[in-house]
Amino acid sequence: MNGGLLLWSPESVLAAALVTITFLLAVTAGFMLVALGLRFKNAHRAAAWARREAAWDPLIVDVAHGLRPPEDLLALVDPREALPFLEYLLRYARRLRGPELTVLHRLAEPFLPRLVGRASHRAQPVRALAVQALGALGLPPYEDVVIAALDDPAPYVALVACKALVQGGGDRYLEPVLARLHRFDHLRGSFLAAMLASTGPGAGPALRRALVEAPYPVSVRIIAARTLMEMHDLPAADVAADLLRHPQDRELAAALLRLLAQVGRPEHRPAARPYLEDEDFVLRAMACRVMGAVGTAEDQEVLARMLFGDASRWVAINAAHALLVMGGQVRLRALAGAAHERASLAAQVLAAVHHL
Amino acid sequence: MSGHLDSHAVWLLRRALDEARSAVARGEAGAERRMERLQRVVARAGDGPPEGDTRAALDALARGTAAGSVLLVGEEVRLRPVAAALDPLGLTPHYAGFPGAEAAWRRIAPFLTVITLEDTGGDGRDVLVDIAGPPLPPPLCLIIARALDPATRWECLALGATRCLTEPLDPTELAILTASYLRSRASPPPPLQRPERRILLAEDDAITARLVVHLLERKGFDVHHFSDGQAAMDAAEAIDADLVILDVNMPRLDGFTALAQLRSLHRYAHRPIVLFTSYDREEEKVRAFMLGANDYITKPFSGGEFLARVMRLLEPASAR
């Protein structure tokens, strides 16, 4: 008794409904089983890890510190536990260097070949983990695999390879990394710079070369400049000053000025001075910073004028900081007391001194 | 005579041997025995430094780490007044009979040993030979006797005793004597009650903490580990650590703040403090030094370097 209300007969609707309900209930039951199954699987896995840690923990520190031979620990590792063991070693490898790290390398040696195949796995996370482990525990023997991963189609895997090479191998692998750095344009600059800086001071020459040479795209040169700044690389100041004498890409110029502010010397002042009047507010601000580091008394005048007169607040803040840094507290205090809307800015910068 | 003996010990031995030879010539009772003991010491002087436990015990002794105990060898009843006399100085008494004296001495590595010269169990001088004779650096050793004739006195001294005292003892004199030994030792504080050097470690990463604790405990340090800065600060006064290691990036109270707070405490105003971190930024290092840190170790770290830096800061404390 449904008239033309429904398009189907009640029986077929009911049948369809029952089928659907049964199907859904089956799916639901399936999900419940999955949930419970996962819980048990994870409990089992946790128990396995607990066992492993109970067996390996007492030995790992002794072996790492050279008190016991690696064979003692290796004897407790089942060949099927190769991957968990490598994961276990990674925890320590991240925190150690020097002779202890070498011991960890020796412990990992028999199991690393297992990872070579995984580094070409079709799943991205598997590749990433394999590359990370090889990079932390397998350099230099497996450097080819890790360097090859720099060209991995997945940017994330390439990044993991970069980090591993930079941290594990030092400046030895800097060239191939720099050559592919343009892949990571979308990454935060300071993050990349920090990563490269962790290679150590030996990276200086390669980075300075990257700064100067054209084949590297601008984005890479900017990263090189930032890295040199992080490293406080003194020779880079000369390179930066030379480059600044000619017109440069805006962002590169800003990075070079920042670098000069960090490691510049008085002889580099003329290279930066013209940028105080640049039409770009970022460059003006960075030039202020350089003056703070290497400026003279006459620059204090200019900075004071910029503090009050520059159109950009950002530039004014940098000018105030620069005054502070170059010993112009007296002037800054006078400015803080002046009747000007920017006086409070001077006051703020002064106040910041008290909190180290 | 070999180069293992210093001139004073040599002089003592020579004197004792002279006296012993005259005693043998006189046909005195026990003179042969005396001669034999002295000859053993001389023979040993040529053997070279001993290995194993004795060395460790003596090293420990030499470092002054066993400052807390006194070993009393002989009849307990007789030695109790001695223990009572030394009690105000905070030395823990351990008693041993003659047969077990050497083993006890190695085990305890006491700051001071008191031996009764003659007793039913044996002869105090034998014990003396076992533990105090050259070429090993002489530990503090007192001989207590009811009566001492000059020859025996010389003998005891030659065998390595620091002093010979006759009963009845003057407890005050004994205490003063011991106190002067304690003062004259080249080791500065930690105080008597504590044999080990204490380190306060504030590090929240469990694995790093394990590595560091193991490294330091192996070297004989007593490590107190906290996972957050605030808990470490709260306990710092009570622990009275000889060295503090602070991780910079900790919850509740970061390393720099903890450093500043520690330096404001009287107790820690001059104690060595090390910051343990992977900040590579120069301004952070500068900040650490400006706030009063003695040194700065970056992560990842190598055990050898870590230890070298820590030991260097504790150097003045270890007797060289």
Next chain:
Amino acid sequence: MMDVLTVVLTTVNVTVILYFVSLNVGYLVLSSVAFGSLQRYVMRIKTFDLEERLLSTGSPPITILAPSYNEAKTCVDSIRALLALKYPTYEIILINDGSTDDSLSRLTDAFSLSPAPRLPTADLPTAPIASVYRSDIYPNLWVIDKTNGGKADALNAGLNYCETPLVCAVDADSLLERDALARIVRPFLEDDRTVAAGGIVRIANGCQVEAGIVTKVGLPRTLLGRLQVVEYLRAFLAGRMAWGSLNATLIISGAFGLFRRSAVVGAGGYATALTSGATVGEDMELVVRLRRYCSEQGIPGRVSFIPDPVAWTECPETIRVLSRQRDRWQRGLVESLWRHRAMLLRPRYGAVGLVAFPFFFFLEMLGPAIEMVGYVAFGVTVVTGLASPLFVVTFFGVAVILGLTLSVAAVALEEMTFRRYPRVQDLFWLLVLAIIENFGYRQASTLWRFRGVVAALRRKRAWGVMERSGFSRPP
């Protein structure tokens, strides 16, 4: 006459059926997308070295904005908890939104506040600022005292004083996990185009909390609380994770979200009476507007949702408060979507305009209304004898069972990835709750949301009164 009724009823019923089908199929699709996405994510975070992230000089400074109104009892503890976060450089700005209790004096005592100069970096219009304080003990703690203006206004005031590239908005009662900041910043490190990121909000009722840190996780004591646990799992793990992987996120919880300051300020800050018009759900409105702003400006703004950073929050455990909360959320949803209805089905707005917006607009926003109408229509259909009750019953049966499947799927997702509820009995409870949820709770929720839709439609007249009471936010 009967024919007209028949036609009307047929149309209505078909619409309702279509709605149910699309809603549930939609959720099923979302759940499957979430499944794949979560699996990849879990593997991915294995390579993420938290320690390293914390200590890297590459981690950008963050400002946490904590708006506070009459939270005298808890503000000091909340701040202490925020000070305990593990992150290299961050600042906390607490905005005291004209509290009438003694919050400010308590804060001054606890943290040794003293007036300090600070220059604003932006000039979003807000209620007047009385003064700015800084803590003498914790140099990274600032307090802004201002006249009352509502939560959105307080956040705008905080934004005005923010000096870091990233800004994190939290609720007064959010409990952030110690590594939450370090985790939520990851999308910004890996992709410079990211403008916003959201994390999971979990229910703190039933958990042991010590000094602002959740030490033991447990289920709430009341049934209502427990039902909400399952609901949140569904919303976050299945829902937001899926939207996040499609880069179509429309909601980031006001309890915990990280934004790029320049983007938020550029888009005009939070919506208040002084900016783009007050709204009840200012956190959602901001995200929608942010996406609109980025699309219109040609900025490739990514909005991420990642499940590992966690903020815990209290949920209501009485029907009265819960119903009001859901009413309010729905109102917020309606307002946000209606205000930006220009984005609906426009390719210019990418996946957001073409997929997420329509989904939320038709299924989430109008959904409760359609359901209500559906119940009525079906009732009429049965009463007038135009269809057998059996049909209606079976139809509702399918709908309920479908909902049940989704809830259980969410529990399975949780089990697959995070397993925050360690006791096996909690897992059993969650599964049972997933079933119970669909027999009463969902329907009640629909009713409350329906009231919200109605209220939203009516509110156009009653606007201008700013919400002065508490700040409890939708997830």
